[in-house]
Amino acid sequence: MRTYLCLGILLLFLTSCDDGDIIFTSFDFDDQDLKVCGDAENKVFYKIKNDNIFESISLSTDQLATIEEGFISTEIGEITFSLSGENNKLVYRTFDDAVTTDYFCNNIPPSTPRVQQEYKSVGGTVIIITQETASDDIDGDDILNTLEGMATEQDTDGDGIFDYLDIDDDGDNVPTSEELKKLATDPVNADGYKDSDEDGIADYLDDDDDNDGVITRWEVTELNTNPATNYNPTTDQPYYLDKTASIQYEGAESLINTIKKSFSSLIRIQDLKLKNQGGDAEEISFESYTLGTFVSNNLEVTYPLEEEEPTEGEETN
Numbered sequence: 001m002r003t004y005l006c007l008g009i010l011l012l013f014l015t016s017c018d019d020g021d022i023i024f025t026s027f028d029f030d031d032q033d034l035k036v037c038g039d040a041e042n043k044v045f046y047k048i049k050n051d052n053i054f055e056s057i058s059l060s061t062d063q064l065a066t067i068e069e070g071f072i073s074t075e076i077g078e079i080t081f082s083l084s085g086e087n088n089k090l091v092y093r094t095f096d097d098a099v100t101t102d103y104f105c106n107n108i109p110p111s112t113p114r115v116q117q118e119y120k121s122v123g124g125t126v127i128i129i130t131q132e133t134a135s136d137d138i139d140g141d142d143i144l145n146t147l148e149g150m151a152t153e154q155d156t157d158g159d160g161i162f163d164y165l166d167i168d169d170d171g172d173n174v175p176t177s178e179e180l181k182k183l184a185t186d187p188v189n190a191d192g193y194k195d196s197d198e199d200g201i202a203d204y205l206d207d208d209d210d211n212d213g214v215i216t217r218w219e220v221t222e223l224n225t226n227p228a229t230n231y232n233p234t235t236d237q238p239y240y241l242d243k244t245a246s247i248q249y250e251g252a253e254s255l256i257n258t259i260k261k262s263f264s265s266l267i268r269i270q271d272l273k274l275k276n277q278g279g280d281a282e283e284i285s286f287e288s289y290t291l292g293t294f295v296s297n298n299l300e301v302t303y304p305l306e307e308e309e310p311t312e313g314e315e316t317n
């Protein structure tokens with residue numbers, strides 16, 4: 001007969017297993033990663049532990065249907081829903097063998113490992129709190145937020161996207177990260193940034209980098225997707241840095257301002273009640289149970305954020 005090494009640290013409780021062994025469990029999955037699977041309609045967040053006993057805890061929900069696969073939300077704030085019905089439940093299980101990620105989100109439940117015990121929620125409120133992961137350089141353009149006037153909501157090019165979120169701070173269609181690149185021989189301004197025309201304004205904040213009277217935006221073409229067309233073959237320099245020659249390419253749309261952000265969503269269940277689906281049908285209550293934190297890394301967010309669709313009946317202009 002299998003011998004279970006029975007360990008538990010917090011919230012220990014005692015129950016008996018189908019084959020008569022005694023199991024202590026603590027519902028302690030703190031050290032395990034929270035994973036997700038499912039489709040747009042139904043999602044399962046779960047944790048697996050195969051240490052001393054084989055166990056899992058999972059939260060199934062149909063309340064996150066509008067989100068894309070792989071993350072919970074890019075909206076800072078709180079999502080709340082009740083645990084009720086088959087579509088929204090928390091389930092704790094123990095198994096007779098190691099449980100793997102394949103176990104979850106199958107249309108047909110796997111026959112192995114076999115479930116030994118099952119506790120299912122009979123009440124509780126799920127609270128998901130999403131926060132943005134702090135970053136020194138949110139737009140990733142190599143200038144720190146603090147140097148991009150985050151506190152004062154500085155917007156150099158007046159395009160409605162604050163500099164610390166703007167990948168092209170001067171709106172000249174050359175990304176800031178590109179305008180920072182410099183050779184040892186390139187002139188720099190007092191702050192040490194590349195300043196091609198030496199007027200004291202760094203290229204990344206200068207809308208006419210070569211000071212030839214033609215704004216940089218009109219000296220670059222096709223949103224920089226084809227650098228060859230931006231080059232003056234005679235001087236081997238891009239037109240926007242070549243004051244001896246210019247092209248006049250007007251009407252280019254602005255670069256699409258997509259940056260990468262990371263979010264963490266803490267999933268907690270308030271007033272959780274779990275009921276043993278076998279044995280003595282005992283109930284266990286948690287005033288607050290933390291399932292874990294789901295991290296969504298490097299999500300692409302485009303600014304300005306899309307405005308919400310007008311609701312039905314609302315006038316559109």
Ligand SMILES: [Ca+2]
Nearest residue numbers: 141163164166
């Ligand atoms: Ca920026």
Ligand SMILES: [Ca+2]
Nearest residue numbers: 168170172174
């Ligand atoms: Ca620029």
Ligand SMILES: [Ca+2]
Nearest residue numbers: 197199201206
């Ligand atoms: Ca300059």
Ligand SMILES: [Ca+2]
Nearest residue numbers: 210212214216
């Ligand atoms: Ca110019």
